[in-house]
Amino acid sequence: MLSLLVALMFGSLTTRLWYLQVLASAKAKEAVQNNSVRLIPVEAPRGRIFDSTGRVVLVQNRMSLEIQVSQQQLGENPEEELLRLSEVTKVPIAHIANALRDKRYYAYQPIPVAVDVDPSVAYYIGEHQDEFPGVAVVEASVREYPNGTLAAHVLGSTGLIGSDELEQKAFEGYGQSDIIGRSGVEAVYERFLRGTTGLDKYLVDSSGEIVRSLGSQPPAVGNDLVLSLDLKIQRYAEESLAEGILKARGIFDDSTNKNLHANAGAVVVMDPNDGSVKALASYPTFDPSWFIQGLTNQQDLYLQNEFLAPQLNRAVQSAYAPGSTFKPFTALAAVHNGIATLGGSYGCPAEYIYPGDTSGTVFHNWDPSNNGYIGIDRALQISCDTVFYQFGGKFYSQWANDPLAKSSEPFQRDLRGFGFSKETEIDLPSEAAGLIPTAAWKEAFAAKHPELYRPDERHWLPGDDILMAIGQGSVQVSPLQLAAAYSAVANGGHLCEPRLADHIQTEAGALVRNLPKDCHRTLPYSKVELDYVRSALATVTQGSGTAAFAFSGFPLSQVPVAGKTGTAERPGFDAGQDTSWFAAMVPAGDPKYVIVVMVEQGGHGSTTAAPIVRQIIEKMYGIDPSGFVSGGVSD
Amino acid sequence: MDLVAGRAYAAERRPIRHIDPVLLIAAVTLSVIGGFMVYSTTHRGLEDPATYVKRQAAAMAIGLILLLVVVSFDYRFFKVYAGFAYAATIVTLVLVRTPLGSSSSGASRWFAFGGFQLTPSEFTKIALALMLAAVLSELRTFEPSLIDLLRITAIAAVPIALVFIQPDIGTSIVLVAILVGVLVVAGTKPRHLAALTVSALVLIFLSFQLHVIKGYQIDRLTGFLDPAKDTQTTNYNRAQAEIAIGSGGVFGAGWLGGTQTNLDFVPEQHTDFIFTVVGEEFGFVGSLFVLALFAVLMWRAIRISFLSKDAFGTYVAAGLAAMFAIQMFINIGMVIGIMPITGIPLPFVSYGGSSLMANNIAVGLLLSIHMRRFT
Secondary structure, X not given: OHHHHHHHHHHHHHHHHHHHHHHOHHHHHHHHHHHHEEEEEEOOOOOOEEOOOOOOEEEEEEEEEEEEEOHHHOOOOHHHHHHHHHHXXXXXXXXXXXXXXXXXXXXXXXXXXXXXXXXXXXXXXXXXXXXXXXXXXXXEEEEEOOOOOOOHHHHOOEEEOOHHHHOOHXXXXXXXXXXXXXXXXXXXXXXXXXXXXXXXXXXXXXXXXXXXXXXXXXXEOOOEEEEOOOHHHHHHHHHHHHHHHHHHOOOEEOOOOEEOOOOEEEEEEEOOOOOEEEEEEEEOOOOXXXXXXXXXXHHHHHHHOOOOOOOOOOOOOOOEOOHHHHHHHHHHHHHHOOOOOOOOOEEOXXXXXXXXXXXXXXXXXXXXXXXXXXXXXXHHHOOOHHHHHHHHHHHHHHHHHOHHHHHHOHHHHHHHHOOOOOOOOOOXXXXXXXXXXXXXXXXXXXXXXXXXXXXXXXXXXXXXHHHHHOOOOOOEXXXXXXXXXXXXXXXXXXXXEOEOEEEEEOOOOOEEEEOOOEEEEEOOOOHHHHHHHHHHHHOOOOOOOOOOOOOOOOOOOOOOOEEEEEEEOOOOOOOOOOEEEEEEEEOOOOOOEEEEEEEEOOXXXXXXXXXHHHHHHHHHHOOOOOOOOOOOOOO | OHHHHHHXXXXXXXXXXXXXXXXXXXXXXXXXXXXHHHHHHHOOOOOOOOHHHHHHHHHHHXXXXXXXXXXXXXXXXXXXXXXXXXXXXXXXXXXXXXXXXXXXXXXXXXXXXXXXXXXXXHHHHHHHHHHHHHHHHOOOOOOOOHHXXXXXXXXXXXHHHHHHOOOOHHHHHHHHHHHHHHHXXXXXXXXXXXXXXXXXXXXXXXXXXXXOXXXXXXXXHHHOOOOOOOOOOOOXXXXXXXXXXXXXXXXXXXXXXXXXXXXXXXXXXXXXXXXXXXXXXXXXXXXXXXXXXXXXXXXXXXXXHHXXXXXXHHHHHHHHHHHHHHXXXXXXXXHOOOXXXXXXXXXXXXXXXXXXXXXXXXXXXXXXXXXXXXX
């Protein structure tokens, strides 16, 4: 009986050993690797970013000195040592303590506590290494912006990967100390810019101490990104925008009895023929290099200020009522749907009332005088609201009376055809889609916000079409969407996806990948119709055009400028001053550039936006500067 | 002629001619293997890498001397002194709880002599086997009556209880195994054994309820029921041990080649978890070889139990066979994850002088029984 028991013992032991050592051995071998082999990532420098010439560096890397603390190797009195380190580096002790508490690091890993420190600090620590056991100064690659704040919104910032991002599929294979693009093209082209992280392999014992090296895999630098952005034009755009905004703040606004606030603005310069973006500016701006050392309190307060919102790219991420800059699209949609003809004449009185409307709703022209019967071209030149009110009114009648129109909503359909109400697919994050309101949208919106509407106004009304015709009401477009739509008018009816990046290349300059331009969407307008509108817009800067004063003295014979002013009401926002718009195509005959300028609370289009566009064009074409020629007419 | 034949007969029966070389070789081989394993797990980071091995070698030398001393005596001589040995061991078990004894992590288990530690519970096993065999062999009946059974159990219960409250659950299990081994061989009725088992289970249950067993011991004991629960704390030892064993594969990483072993990932590796070194560095083949040596050891012990000239020898050999078997099974079983973790050394292989000496004494007793089976 005893022998039987013993035999059973041996049987069970042998079986289990067979399982562990023969059947499940591979898993255990893997566990041994995890146990005793430590992989320490070696950061690879990110790729650089160039402007359209491929020679001007917008973002590059520089070596900086970083102080790292290995907690396991701190001296006998860690608190005292860290206090001394805080004194030497001028990094608050709370910051150091926070960094050391970062759960993403293993105990054996050195944790960066101070980034981009002064070489003298590094030298001091090196000289007094015996006082700082476990503290090391290492070289780390950080982003450098040779042109300062220029194109900050386009380039974007970089930062340490967050623990939530580490879990996302998009960041598979990233380590906890990896730097990622946080905004701008740095974020969009992350996978190209990011290098391949190298690995140092070490054998460690159970307490995590390194026994010996097991070899390494060197890091590979990331690919370079070449943008279509032209740094010269970008500089012109940013300078002119900032200067124009400062000038606008000195202009008195009759309707609010205050100076214009001109709190913010945006510029888009685009090549209408392929959609490549030549300049993209947003004001106020920020310095992407702030993020390298970590934000100071002041920088943080500035960046977090909701009214300033310096990191918001207003050219792309915000949508506004476009005002009269919208009229060319209303005109084309009206012609396309048989509501108007290119040869027709339309009354331009001071007021418009929707036929049959007995509610007493009166829509006013900005100009209190009667301008008689005029063609669409003239209506665009002098920006006659009442002509477009009629078009909007007719769109409403069509919608209300024609069951086919009721379901297809041709006005909205054609406006959406210009790319409004959805993202342009530019290579920048968090784009605003804007809004072209529809009957269904209004009913849903009114149901959600009944307080905004009288009970009998919670459905689609004539006024909705009428106001949409002049880019008011609930219509919202981003400056970029407007630039893309004007580009379609300029290039003969092709809607392009705006593009900032041109191609990806290796550090040595070999092409990795071209980023294709996409202008394949063709609009349903004839060349005659588009040429007609463009010619009409060319008269806006001349004679009695709304931007004629802003362009007075400009050599239009050399550089003909087609454009459209816009003055969009924005009740309830800050001082309630108008959004100033100007959208231009230069040269008017065969446009090479579409330029859109928007200034929040900048007053009339001709007051702020048109003079800014004029300055940009002057700089681009080397025309003698005119200063800031503001004003003339009220739209 | 008669005289010559008579002399030849006597010479034929001289004990030294009947020593059991197989048993001796198996025990010594296991000790030597143990030395290499102890070196592998302890050499790193020591000024003299052989520090532990030297101590182990010294203990082995002392053990072999003790073995020779025991062998030179007729085992029946120990029957006379079994009572003294038993009493002495009870006294030391009590003394170890006084300030004379040393303790670590709440357990009072050994006496410190200079650089050496003497663990009385190791010797208690031998003394108990001798005592039980002595009492049982004096019974006049063919099989022990219920009264005898209770008497025997009471004799065993004293040291078992003393060891249990040290607390050293592992050794008390070994003592129980010795009791059971001796009782089975002595022909105890199965229903009596069953009754004994039931009362033991009740006692264990009560000891849990009364918190005689410490919390960490319960955790370690029950950890093996749910090994995936928390590999970092309670089951860390177990997980690391299994990883070490498993990573050895069929042929192992070679002596000093195991990373788990050499980088200190397995705690208490030179004592309770010594078998992980065998598993990692010599693989399935090496593990089977060590198991085979133990099989030889047990086969010889059981064989001696059968061959013994008298009942005392039979019972002693049975008790010692049970002792080796349960220690081997619990130790290797816990290392490979089929038994709960209880701190029992692997006989001959684990680092520890008292254990090695006690095991050598046990081998000496077995040899003595084997040698004198004709006289």
